[in-house]
Amino acid sequence: MDCNTCHQTDNWKTIKEKGFNHNNTDFPLDGQHLALSCKKCHQNLVFSTAKKECNSCHIDVHQGTVGQDCERCHAPASWMVQNVNLMHAQSRFPLRGVHANIDCNLCHTSASMLRFDPMKSECFDCHSEDFSATTNPNHIISNFPKDCSQCHDERDWNNATFNHDNTAFPLTGAHFGVDCLKCHTSGYNNTSTACVSCHQNDYNATTNPNHVTAQFSTECTTCHNEKAWIPSTFDHNTATSFLLKDGHLGVDCIQCHASGYNNTSTACVSCHQNDFNATTNPNHVTAQFSTECTTCHNEKAWIPSTFDHNTATSFPLKDGHLGVDCIQCHTSGYNNTSTACVSCHQNDFNATTNPNHTTAQFSTECTTCHNETAWIPSTFDHNTATSFPLKDGHLGVDCIQCHAGGYNNTSSECASCHQDNYNATTNPNHTTAQFSTECTTCHNEKAWIPSTFDHNTATSFPLKDGHLGVDCIKCHASGYNNTSMACVSCHQNDFNATTNPNHVTAQFPTECTSCHNERAWTPSTFNHDSEYFPIYSGKHQGEWTTCTQCHTNASNFTIFSCITCHEHNKTDMDNDHSEEKQYVYNSSNCLACHPRGEN
Secondary structure, three states, X not given: OOHHHOEOOOOOOOEOOOOOOHHHOOOOOOHHHHHOOHHHHOHHHOOOOOOOOHHHOOOOOOOOOOOOOHHHOOEOOEOOOOOHHHHHHOOOOOOOHHHHHOOHHHHOOOOOOOOOOOOOOOHHHHHHHHHHHOEOOEOOOOOOOOOHHHOOOOOOOOOOOOOHHHOOOOOOHHHOOOOHHHHOOOOOOOOOOOOHHHHHHHHHHOEOOEOOOOOOOOOHHHOOOOOOOOOOOOOXXXXXXXXXXXXXXXXXXXXXXOOOOOOOOOOOHHHHHHHHHHOEOOEOOOOOOOOOHHHOOOOOOOOOOOOOHHHHOOOOOOHHHOOOOHHHHOOOOOOOOOOOOHHHHHHHHHHOEOOEOOOOOOOXXXXXXXXXXXXXXXXXXXXXXXXXXXXHHHOOOOHHHHOOOOOOOOOOOOHHHHHHHHHHOEOOEOOOOOOOOOHHHOOOOOOOOOOOOOHHHHOOOOOOHHHOOOOHHHHOOOOOOOOOOOOHHHHHHHHHHOEOOEOOOOOOOOOHXXXXXXXXXXXXXXXXXXXXXXXXXXXXXXXXXXXXXXXXXXXXXXXXXXXXXXXXXXXXXXXXXXXXXXXXXXXXXXXXXXXXXXX
């Protein structure tokens, strides 16, 4: 250690003016620390072991109740508490309002002045006496909650901040300024917000109308508001689903509410049953009219009736139905009258003989052939009324020719009428050939002959080149259904008879299009040079005479040999391929390396 850093050489006790400065350490001296002798902190003047924690010099009089961070409350300028508000702000009870300037002992009554054990932070813990002593209103009798913050804040106990408008029942209208005890007679907890809880006497005393007798709902807001009990604000047009208008205006309430005001029916007949029963033109009871009066009447008056058959029913009256006496259709009453034509016109149906509807088993859906203008003439149009329009050869045909079995569910299949034509046809014989009975495949409605069949458009096998002009029976020897389109199904004999090369022995595929086309069986379109291996060009041209020279297995042309000809002996080949690592002396390897027969 260099002593000259702090001491004068002429006097050991004299510290240099610009020598050691405690403020350059990690514990600068200020406040009361400036006047202390060094040895107060540096015992025995040992400077290296001094600690900077407060409790290393200061005894913890709080006995650990507030922690070891003394600076939270104390400062070097004075040991007296300096930052109590700052300290409290870091706790769960910051000091605000009147709490900021009161003596600590007022709250910390159970601890010594130097101990601040954890305390409760509820208002009532300190203000129970204020709570108990308050008489306006009396908090105990009123069962007020002990959460003082609901009505008070930290500024002043007497300046209550409670605002009734912040409850579920804000005070408006006539409720404003009413003495609290008028509503809170049983205390302030769970006070009902139902009007009748305070206004039962008003309800009971009202006689115009008498609410009790009329069994009015005790939901007072239906007819009253907070401004005043009288006058009532009830409006029948907005408060109910039954608007009062026209003939209902000015009617005495008791005429409709004879049984009270609850669940009064809005059905017309509940008030107008007598009108219904007394009406004789027409007699509603005898006619079994519906009691839904609005069907024929409105609120202006019972008479005249507003019934309009065209708008009130699903059967508007027009043409021949106009002016008909109602009883002609409503012989059994007015309920569930059928709208089916035959319910009134069965006799017309039965009496018609041209054609005879009954014998012909015509449908009783009269609108198929008739309209409301008149029963005769019939309006039936086969082209629009059915899915089988009549044209060409079908025009002018007697109906009974097709409808021999009646007019219901008549088949539209050609064969249902033309089976005899089908059976009698011999060129070709349709039955023997097992032709389809779907006649439109080959014929149209103009005439049975000539046939319109076109093999190119009607099938998936168009006829061209060598297939043109061939007798049908050559391909359809087994019939015309499910005829195979495979070449060999017709050309098996050609396949079997071919000897150059022998297709059977060589096990050629029966997919003829591999080597032939539709122009002719000969010549073959097979090209050995372009499709497999050049034998008509290159080094192999003229080096062979028959296929079997290379295709050593006559029964399988997929087997071939490269090493049975000219110079392909193993000794020469081994010498020529001595530098080829992948060389193997067999035909498959020869072709793999020489696919075109070249070196």
